Amino acid sequence: DAKTxxxxxxxxxxxxxxxxxxxxxxxxxxxxxxxxxxxxxxGPEYVIHGLTSNVNNRMASLAIAEDRKSSTLILHRxxxxxxxxxxxxxxxxxxxxxxxxxxxxxxxxxxx
Amino acid sequence: xxxxxxxxxxxxxxxxxxxxxxxxxxxEHNRLYWYRQTLGQGPEFLTYFQNEAQxxxxxxxxxxxxxxxxKGSFSTLEIQRTEQGDSAMYLCASSPRGDYEQFxxxxxxxxxx
Numbered sequence: 429d430a431k432t433x434x435x436x437x438x439x440x441x442x443x444x445x446x447x448x449x450x451x452x453x454x455x456x457x458x459x460x461x462x463x464x465x466x467x468x469x470x471g472p473e474y475v476i477h478g479l480t481s482n483v484n485n486r487m488a489s490l491a492i493a494e495d496r497k498s499s500t501l502i503l504h505r506x507x508x509x510x511x512x513x514x515x516x517x518x519x520x521x522x523x524x525x526x527x528x529x530x531x532x533x534x535x536x537x538x539x540x
Numbered sequence: 541x542x543x544x545x546x547x548x549x550x551x552x553x554x555x556x557x558x559x560x561x562x563x564x565x566x567x568e569h570n571r572l573y574w575y576r577q578t579l580g581q582g583p584e585f586l587t588y589f590q591n592e593a594q595x596x597x598x599x600x601x602x603x604x605x606x607x608x609x610x611k612g613s614f615s616t617l618e619i620q621r622t623e624q625g626d627s628a629m630y631l632c633a634s635s636p637r638g639d640y641e642q643f644x645x646x647x648x649x650x651x652x653x
Contacts, residue, residue, distance in 0.1 A: 431582075460640055471544070471631050471644030472583065515582050519640055525596040526640060527573065530582030 430454040432516040432531035439537045440506045448501040448534050450516030455496055460519035462528065463490065463501045465512040472515060475501065511538045542566060544645035546632050552651045553622055560618045561648045565634030572615050573642060574607055575631040576600065583631055589615060622652045 433451040440446040452461065460479050464472035476483055476490045478499075483490040489502040503510055513533040519526060545564045553559050565572050570591050575583035586605070588596045591612035601607075604622075609615040619626055629649050633642040 462640075464644075469646070469649075471633070471646050473644070474641055477640065517582075523596060525588045526571075526635075527585045527588060527596070528575075528583075528642060530584070532580075533582050 430518075431529055432518060434514075434516050434531045434534045436532070437535040437537065439539060440503075441539050442508060443505050446503040446506045446510070446536065448503075448514050448516075448536065450499050450501070450531065451497065452499065452516070452518055453497040455518060456520065457496075458521065461490070461492060461496075461499050462517040462519050463488070463514060464517060465510075465514045466533070467512050475514070477519070506536075506538045508538050508540060511536055544632055544634055544643050546630075546645040546648050548648055549646060550649050550651075552653065554653050555624060556621055558618065558620045559622060559650065560616055561630055561632075561650075563615045563617070563632030563634075563645060565614070565632070566636075566643055569634035569636050569643070570612065571635040571637070571642075572609055573633040573635070574615070574617050575633065577629040577631060577647070578627075583629075586617075586630075619650075622650075624652045626650060627652045 462477040463475040466472045478490045491500045513535050515533045518529040547562045572589040574586040577583040589609040604620045607617045629647045631647045633644045635642045
């Protein structure tokens with residue numbers, strides 16, 4: 429199963445929007461796109477997920493390209509607490525099992 | 541706190557020893573997953589339980605690894621004859637029936653000397 433591709437690291441100033449890109453060019457039509465973030469020594473924390481349409485929640489927005497080969501996680505106003513590793517994940521069902529295929533993640537640094 | 545819990549949080553062992561980790565999922569979550577995460581990498585799927593049935597195992601799970609989920613509640617992951625390459629964070633996640641979102645525990649960090 430092909431993993432997603434993300435930049436290794438990004439920086440943002442506090443209070444500014446952040447756009448975290450993800451490439452998933454081999455995604456199939458039924459694969460969901462999930463985003464999680466992980467702080468040091470903690471398990472991943474859910475951020476948002478979607479299939480085809482753009483999605484919004486209280487944490488972030490997810491913009492999915494029309495061809496679904498890429499997506500962008502948008503944090504509208506970065507805070508210092510948003511500094512984490514962000515994972516773009518393919519969620520797919522194989523042999524009846526729905527499982528996550530993680531990429532290598534983007535380490536987001538937020539500058540005060 | 542009603543989240544996923546894992547025990548122990550840290551384990552240091554010598555090569556060749558056996559270790560066992562425990563995961564307590566969120567109550568009534570029938571799906572349970574184990575992942576392994578090495579330094580600088582994203583988690584990788586190891587195995588999946590639906591209730592007490594182990595439905596899928598990754599080829600990463602060698603015959604030294606065994607996982608159980610008796611009675612469909614907590615789960616254990618045992619590694620026999622540990623090797624230095626087993627050093628990693630072992631994450632457990634659970635998910636309710638009919639939902640795609642997985643809830644992760646804090647992980648168990650294993651160091652094999």
